[in-house]
Amino acid sequence: MHVSGMNGAQGIKNRRGELQRVLSREESYVDGKLSRAAFISIAILTFITFVGNFTQLQLSSALPIIVSEFHISVTTGQWLTSVFQLVMGVMVPLTAFLPRRFSTRQIVICSMAVFTVGSLLAWLGPNFVWVLVGRVLEAAGTGVM
Helix, strand or coil: CEECCEEHHHHHHHHHHHHHCCCCHHHHEECCEECHHHHHHHHHHHHHHHHHHHHHHHHHHHHHHHHHHHCCCHHHHCHHHHHHHHHHHHHHHHCCCHHHCCCHHHHHHHHHHHHHHHHHHHHHCCCHHHHHHHHHHHHHHHHHC
16 A cells, blocks of 8 residues: 555655654744644653652552551562662663653653553552562653653
């Protein structure tokens, strides 16, 4: 099947390249206002940042319940916040390497997927170890976002 004189694979490749490029100043602003594409990009990044930060903050109020439910010490429970900070701190500098190999779109989608899987594990974890693994994945996704 041909799309505007191109075969399907070439059309997909051109579309992928178009989605991966950075918007120019003229494309970002139309009549002194943000373009729709720029606004959507900023809205997505703002939402991702909020969710990542909220994930860390919400644990403060949930920690006493987690300690009680899993019958662990407070010190052990603190690993849920400590490991999050440690992994996120490691991921932030590693993120500088990723754009050399992957598009921004691929990085964002992958980090959101890792974060989502981590959130599900942390939410549905039957024991402390699974919750901790979920927190590690959440932190990895957040650190890249």
